[in-house]
Amino acid sequence: MLGDYQLTVLTLMGVWMIVAQGLNVLTGYAGLFNLGICMYMGAGAYISALLTTQYAFSFWEALPWALAGSGLIGFLAGLPSLRAREDSLAVMSIGLVFVFESLLIYLPYFGGPVGIGKIPVPVVYGEPVSKLGYLFLVIGAVVLVGISVRCLVRSWIGLAWESLREDELAAGMLGTYPPRFKLYAYVIGATYAGLGGVLYAHFINYITPYDFGFLPSIYVLVMVVFGGVGTIRGALFGAALLTALPEIFRFVQDYRNLIYGGLLVLMMFFEPKGLLGNDSRLWRSVTTLGSFFRAHLRKTVA
Amino acid sequence: MLSVRGLRKQFGGLAAIDEVDLHIPRGCIYGVIGPNGAGKTTFFNLLSGIFSPTLGEIRLNGQPIQGRKPHEIAKLGVGRTFQIVRPFSELTVLQNVLAAIGAREGTDFLRGLRRYDRSGYLEAARECLRQAGIEAHEKELAKNLPLGLLRRLEIARALGLKPRLLLLDESFSGLSQKEIQSQIDLVRRLRAQGVTVLLIEHNIPVATELCEWLAVLDGGHKIAEGPPETVVNDPVVIEAYLGRSDDA
Amino acid sequence: MSTGILAQQLVNALSLGAVYAMIAVGLAMIYGVLRILHIAHAVIYAAGAYLGLYFYGLAGNFVLALIGAMVVAGILGGAIERFVYRPMLAKPRIVILIASIGLLVCMSDLFRILAGPHQLPFDVPALQTRYGWEGAQASGVDLYIWIGTALVFAALWLFLQRTRMGFAIRAVAQDLETAQAMGINANQCVFAVFVVGSAIAAFGGVMVAVLYNAVYTTMGDMVAYKGLALIVIGGFGSMTGAAIASFILGITETIVTTYTQIPLSRDGIAMLLLVLLILVRPQGLLGKS
Numbered sequence: 001m002l003g004d005y006q007l008t009v010l011t012l013m014g015v016w017m018i019v020a021q022g023l024n025v026l027t028g029y030a031g032l033f034n035l036g037i038c039m040y041m042g043a044g045a046y047i048s049a050l051l052t053t054q055y056a057f058s059f060w061e062a063l064p065w066a067l068a069g070s071g072l073i074g075f076l077a078g079l080p081s082l083r084a085r086e087d088s089l090a091v092m093s094i095g096l097v098f099v100f101e102s103l104l105i106y107l108p109y110f111g112g113p114v115g116i117g118k119i120p121v122p123v124v125y126g127e128p129v130s131k132l133g134y135l136f137l138v139i140g141a142v143v144l145v146g147i148s149v150r151c152l153v154r155s156w157i158g159l160a161w162e163s164l165r166e167d168e169l170a171a172g173m174l175g176t177y178p179p180r181f182k183l184y185a186y187v188i189g190a191t192y193a194g195l196g197g198v199l200y201a202h203f204i205n206y207i208t209p210y211d212f213g214f215l216p217s218i219y220v221l222v223m224v225v226f227g228g229v230g231t232i233r234g235a236l237f238g239a240a241l242l243t244a245l246p247e248i249f250r251f252v253q254d255y256r257n258l259i260y261g262g263l264l265v266l267m268m269f270f271e272p273k274g275l276l277g278n279d280s281r282l283w284r285s286v287t288t289l290g291s292f293f294r295a296h297l298r299k300t301v302a
Numbered sequence: 303m304l305s306v307r308g309l310r311k312q313f314g315g316l317a318a319i320d321e322v323d324l325h326i327p328r329g330c331i332y333g334v335i336g337p338n339g340a341g342k343t344t345f346f347n348l349l350s351g352i353f354s355p356t357l358g359e360i361r362l363n364g365q366p367i368q369g370r371k372p373h374e375i376a377k378l379g380v381g382r383t384f385q386i387v388r389p390f391s392e393l394t395v396l397q398n399v400l401a402a403i404g405a406r407e408g409t410d411f412l413r414g415l416r417r418y419d420r421s422g423y424l425e426a427a428r429e430c431l432r433q434a435g436i437e438a439h440e441k442e443l444a445k446n447l448p449l450g451l452l453r454r455l456e457i458a459r460a461l462g463l464k465p466r467l468l469l470l471d472e473s474f475s476g477l478s479q480k481e482i483q484s485q486i487d488l489v490r491r492l493r494a495q496g497v498t499v500l501l502i503e504h505n506i507p508v509a510t511e512l513c514e515w516l517a518v519l520d521g522g523h524k525i526a527e528g529p530p531e532t533v534v535n536d537p538v539v540i541e542a543y544l545g546r547s548d549d550a
Numbered sequence: 551m552s553t554g555i556l557a558q559q560l561v562n563a564l565s566l567g568a569v570y571a572m573i574a575v576g577l578a579m580i581y582g583v584l585r586i587l588h589i590a591h592a593v594i595y596a597a598g599a600y601l602g603l604y605f606y607g608l609a610g611n612f613v614l615a616l617i618g619a620m621v622v623a624g625i626l627g628g629a630i631e632r633f634v635y636r637p638m639l640a641k642p643r644i645v646i647l648i649a650s651i652g653l654l655v656c657m658s659d660l661f662r663i664l665a666g667p668h669q670l671p672f673d674v675p676a677l678q679t680r681y682g683w684e685g686a687q688a689s690g691v692d693l694y695i696w697i698g699t700a701l702v703f704a705a706l707w708l709f710l711q712r713t714r715m716g717f718a719i720r721a722v723a724q725d726l727e728t729a730q731a732m733g734i735n736a737n738q739c740v741f742a743v744f745v746v747g748s749a750i751a752a753f754g755g756v757m758v759a760v761l762y763n764a765v766y767t768t769m770g771d772m773v774a775y776k777g778l779a780l781i782v783i784g785g786f787g788s789m790t791g792a793a794i795a796s797f798i799l800g801i802t803e804t805i806v807t808t809y810t811q812i813p814l815s816r817d818g819i820a821m822l823l824l825v826l827l828i829l830v831r832p833q834g835l836l837g838k839s
Binding site: 151152154155156157158159160162163165166167169170171172173174175176177178184230278 | 350352371372373376377382384388389390391392393397398400401402404405406407408411413414415416417418419459460462463
């Protein structure tokens, strides 16, 4: 029913949805502008790849280490960013992702520019997982991530993030200690991205440093911005659409940067909050339609 | 409740606050007035931890708080509003107040993971909104509110801290007569509940009506203090105001 | 280490620093008046190189090509300000930043589409003569860079300090609203800043292209990021700071790459240095906290 090709596209959509949620947490909710999210994706991917290819870990054994590792790198990258204000933050995140990519290219331990290949497919009950099985795994991860982000957003931590995003000084005056919550955002956002990286690595079975540099990070930014900054649905929608787009319209692949770049600019003109952002025309029509239907239903039921 | 001794804040060569001593008793409504540039906002910034003093000490119920960070001072029960309102624009009115409650609730990571839309917290937040008189607007986004309501939101938010001391920074400016009256009633209600109120005010009639005690700052010095009627008629004070072209 | 090699490194470092300064000073000016990180500046730099190559092919004269590139790039930069940034000024600053990134990504691809993905040579025989002595040689390109940079900065200084427009620009950089209240046309000033900054960037682009005999679509990328980091380190709107930081980077990058064994590319080392510098002094060398 689902051919190999469709399975691949769907699986990749899931992977990018997870990474996009990571960026969403960091930039959308906590307001920490980040142009290098794929750095954390790469951390997860490389840790898992190394453990499974060099040290005979299984996928499942390597997973917690990869997640912890990307969270740790998020923490370490977040520490210096605490002192940076908005613009310095953007520049610093670019610098960090570059240094990260550079390290991966130049240290032979990480396989150099050729990267790491022959990354094993996860094994469940002795059998390597099929493509369909892997898709289910990824879907499960997407759901888990979605639920956990929702919980976070509804929690005190999520509220603290949003208050920090809106006005850091005012939030501080209310007793919210900014560094603490910013670090939470870095660690959690990085861990999500790392999870995406792990799932990416064991699906494509081959990773290079260039998969996790500045340009991929911008693609994720486009996804989040296009879909809806600071909303869960936005990250999901943006990731799904922008992963599928080059597949649906072949020409998009050849002109990918042109189109995505142009898309960013257009979005900033017309709908800076994203297509499904809280104030967007599309979302407002959806919610108005929704309440209209609900009122209608109530009338018919009554 | 609050005692300030020998407070001095230097910016480069300029002493914005110079040798200020103040004692604010508990349960009082205390006003700080003075012409423009007298250092009133700097004073508040020192009290709320945005600046740390060059010299001197500030004690809250005997505990020294000078130089502490803003969030620590907030946790000690000092709430503060800003002259230029700083609402959380994309959040609702209710969420704005909940953010203040959150600072008390989400003290560690595990506690921070709990949902904030539980009825207990919502009620507490609504209570703050009620006290400030803006409960009808709880679902509105802060960015859509007019100034008068935003000022009350500032106060409601500060109330979320369950403050013992409330610092009101020019919260009567830009309000209509009606709004000023409701704000005065609000401050009186707060005092009735045991909150000590320290306010900076440019509007002398409001300050004299509301405050039990006034201190006057000019050029960083305290030039007078006492009950409103005395202070307002003090020739030193009058000269400070008239000596510069002031629009008080 | 013989003094010869050190001197040669100094020559290289100076040229590198000068080119960085071309980019960074333009970025600092733009930040000064608009308070935005004009990431798309990289594209102007690369456009300059492509334009220079194109005009050189047409005219056969390097100076004409250089001037042509600077003029067209200036117009391009001005167009970006007028048609992309200006309509977005009322929105939160992050919106312009994202739009700038979009421009960077989009227009880099445009080069690929228009001029092909391959690296093109930019050979100017007239500039290949080498001067100096064994071990410390500067080519004609280096001289062009140094003299050109000095001229450009001198002209810029005169412009800002001695002309009315320059005064207006400085006023706008200090406080846009007050400047407008004084009757200054802020829009015109901002536009002028973009045109001038872009022309300078194009100069840098052409010189680098000739120096390394290479024009390629992504040549602006690294320079863009370094430029941004340089203005942060230099103290945001401070042009002097940006220039100083540029030369420091040029010298440090050259020395560290030549004399140490850090396992990073030249650019990786540069980025690492910049990140460290930002960490150590977030407000920049000449900035206020």
